[in-house]
Amino acid sequence: MEPYTVPSNTRIGHVHLKVSDLDRAIEFYCGLLGFELVTRYGTQAAFVSAGGYHHHIGLNTWYSKDAPPALQHGVGLFHVAILYPTRKDLAVIFDRLHKAAYPFTGASDHGVSQALYLNDPDNNGIELYWDRPKEEWPLKHDGTIEMYTRPLDLQGLLKELE
Known part of the structure; x- marks a missing residue:
């Protein structure tokens, strides 16, 4: 082929x-x-x-009516990624979820994007994220994208709301 x-x-x-x-x-x-x-x-x-x-x-x-939550250690969906248009929009949903005491499973800076992670009520993974402008994406010496996983500065994110 x-x-x-x-x-x-x-x-x-x-x-x-x-x-x-x-x-x-x-x-x-x-x-x-x-x-x-x-x-x-x-x-x-x-x-x-x-x-x-x-x-x-x-x-x-x-x-799946009345079925148990999705298994964490099994095949299937890892997460659904929902792209927010601006960093401020990501800050708004973070603030909303935080005030609702909804549990997060993670928050990461990936260089190309910043992301919040949580599970829906059926244990489906959800990523809420914002992409940095492409011209700000970090690059390796060979010109390929340098993606990484570092802790997201949540207080810095909340400053978007000021």
Whole structure:
């Protein structure tokens, strides 16, 4: 088979998650994270989005109603990454989650981005992040991207709100 490269403007459009309790998932994604409920398919599925898109996140209980949380040590989704447009937007959601006492699993500076990590009520991993401008991405001597994982300065992040 000949080598193939996906087109450079290709994007991941949405994710569809199996959840055990649809109302609880809607409360997390809409009530806490602030996504908009676009539509429900009865009691088994819902689509949520940012900015009126048809859906960024699908939620369903088709095969998972009342199921136990996702296993941490098993195959499947590691996390869904939600990209915020500005560092201030990331600070706003951090402040909101912190005030709600919602538990974080991590907070990292990756050089190219800054990220907050948490799990949804079904133990699906969630990354909330902001990308630094491409011209600020650190590079190795050979010109490739230098990504790393360092602690995120959360107090510095909160200064975005001043």
